[in-house]
Amino acid sequence: MDTSMAIKVVKFGGSSLADAKQIQKAAAIIQADPQRRYVVPSAPGKRFSGDTKVTDMLYACYALAEAGVEFQKELEAIQARYDDIIAGLGIQLSLADEFAVIAENFRKRAGKDYAASRGEYLNGKVIAAYLGFPFVDAADVIFFQPNGSLNDQKTEEALRARLTDLENAVIPGFYGCGADGYVKTFSRGGSDVTGSIVAGAVKAALYENWTDVSGFLVADPRIVENPAVIRTITYTELRELSYMGASVLHEAAIFPVRAAGIPINIRNTNAPEEPGTMIVPDSSDEEVSAYTITGIAGKKQFTSINIHKDLMNSQIGFCRDVLSVLADHQIPLEHMPSSIDSMTVIVDTEHLKGIEEQIRTEIIKAVQPDSMDVEENIALIAVVGRGMCRTRGVAARIFAALAHARINVRMIDQGSSELNVIVAVKEADFEQAIRCIYDMFVNSVAE
Template sequence: MIVAKFGGTSLADAKQFKKVYDIVISNDERKFVVVSAPGKRFKEDNKITDLLYLTHAHTKYSVPYDPVFKIIEDRFLTIKYELNLSVDLKQEFDIIRENLDNKCDEDYIVSRGEYLSALLLADYLGCKFIDAKDIIFFNYDGSVNSEKTNLKIKEFTEDCDKIIIPGFYGSYPDGSIKTFSRGGSDITGAIVAGAVNAKMYENWTDVSGFLMADPRIVKNPKQIKRITYQELRELSYMGASVLHDEAIFPVREAGIPINIKNTNEPENPGTIIIGNDQIEESCENDYIITGIAGKKNFTIFYVHKEHMANEVGIIKRALEVFEDRGISIDHIPSGIDSFSIVLPTECVDKFSHEIVEELKLKCKADFVNVNNNLSLITTVGINMASRPGISAKVFSALGNNNINIRMIDQGSSEINIIVGVENKDFEIAIKAIYGAFVNC
């Protein structure tokens, strides 16, 4: 049994709907289909969800919403007529308009993109439509009521051939609509996959899985065939993600693989995401490393104090400076008489001078230096720990390109090596590391 989730670009217009139709009917094991709202058809186009957010903003500030809502209506009506479907969209639009006029909640209106998309696809495929509000349940604190959700999904999906479910939302105990964060259809699909104990969770998008590096930096990077959840978390944190982070956990706990696939190239095997315990059962990637990712614009606070190693609680006191401001720390590399605190520049840019003074005071530091132009690059691979010389290869690649390393951090799991370089060296550093492992 397979759960297939299709993203916004996969359902952007009637042409894309036809591709989804062909994919779903090509495999009888695809019993559950979760859909997003229609996305962009071209670069300058609008996502339906963005237009729905704008529509709600118009009603909130008593601005006429008709011009925006007309665009939404036309998108769905065009899909209906081009596919010759029978869904009564006029009735659906009338209900939505009535709710808009009655100042409905934002969560309700922005969920209508997935709702209407699922109605159309269910009609097109001749499948049963199940509203997500009837099977995905939230507690009032915003968390998912997993027990109730799993029981209801199993109840609703018994003895059904194929089922279409809108993603992105569910309901509170009082029946009102509650949405996930943006991209939350990934989470809906994962929850359904876990509840029905699927053998595979397919996530269909507009890319053929994960690449070993950012194609905007490295020309034609290799595709990642297999990646573990742990590796994915490391790369995703640095921005290399085509999957909502929270979508990992429901299927990871159930031991269900995720297959990232391309709706526009369904024959491409994509990338399989598996658990660490499943790595022996699958083919290894062709390279020692799995991938490289990075982000610009980090700040380092370098704190130095003689004989720091003999002092208890100094790092704790330093971290309190950031904790008091609600700021999360990314890395804390340390030495005998110094340590550094690394975090995104945007979190501290407005009051970095205040932080410096507080660090000096709380830590009784000899001096505190600040550098705002740091990029972090992570090289990830679950096989790296068993291969000698990986770190040397990374450092040599950077040294051969005259790139100065400002920070080094390697976790105890040895699944990744993080280096800090100047922002100006970011792109060339990624190219250098990629070339050292892939083009050797």
């Protein structure tokens, strides 16, 4: 492998590769930078609203095969999608043999994972032919353990061995080889995970993830109109926002590059001039957000269990006994603010369904509280940012923004890292609360 030039691994999502025009955009991006050496494509996504993704077409087609129903017409429709792409790219390529193999394997019940993976496999073949790059089947270089987890060592060794002598390559995303020798897909993260694994294996300088948005947004655009783009975010900040419901990369797609200290750049295929969002290691000296906060995210459907008992702080094991009740029922704890005479535990409402009275009874038996009440329809909002630990009065500004909108804060919780502040509000106030916090920390700065 030529080490004289920094390596970039580039992954393109389904919307970026939905048709020939989109693939030409992606190819222009790849060809514009010789450092973009290894390409990880997704299957073709939707070309327009109401269209069907190729992966969904494959699932539907295989369902017919599994049911013993003739599926040739549906498979031909999928082949037509690829033939349209090939014609639009103006390349000499036939996938007839590939589709004959797929048809045979569908009749042999090769499995849903095999069926789903063919979208990436075929698109990889097309893109490799268009770029003139070698095609590397992911099933030859990515391996899973018997329990379904990634076989990290075997995968890294195989990727390095295969790519060492290849200046460029196309490695389709989403799948690899299971411990049984059959094709297996990633349960979550899809092609994002493949791109991250390849980047880690070749010690890339940067992992570019090309999609249809110009980076991550400070807040949900369904709640805040035209929110600002996050230019730089650390892996820890990203994890905090992701946990609280922000639509970001799945943890499995982050770990391989995070462990290797490789930054990720989220870019827009349709606006390649935009810098996008750079995800950097926590130790990075990259410039922090232009605002005190980096992002705002939140989720609804939580329940607050409020427990009061005089001299609670002097009763050894009080909190432990309460948490033991939740643990016995496999209920994860979200947050637990407390004072000398009271504590509150916030849990996902879904986990309490059908057993709320039983939980209440067991807590009363365990700690004999003076009073206890349960409040449903609670929403949690996370305000996250590295800049918060260097700025005074962040919590006060959050309270001020919410108080001005007459929104009652049910709970506030700040971690020792001072990286995030969590506030609980009624679900009915959720959207308005996010808008108020955004106005306080972003719009007030922009004006």
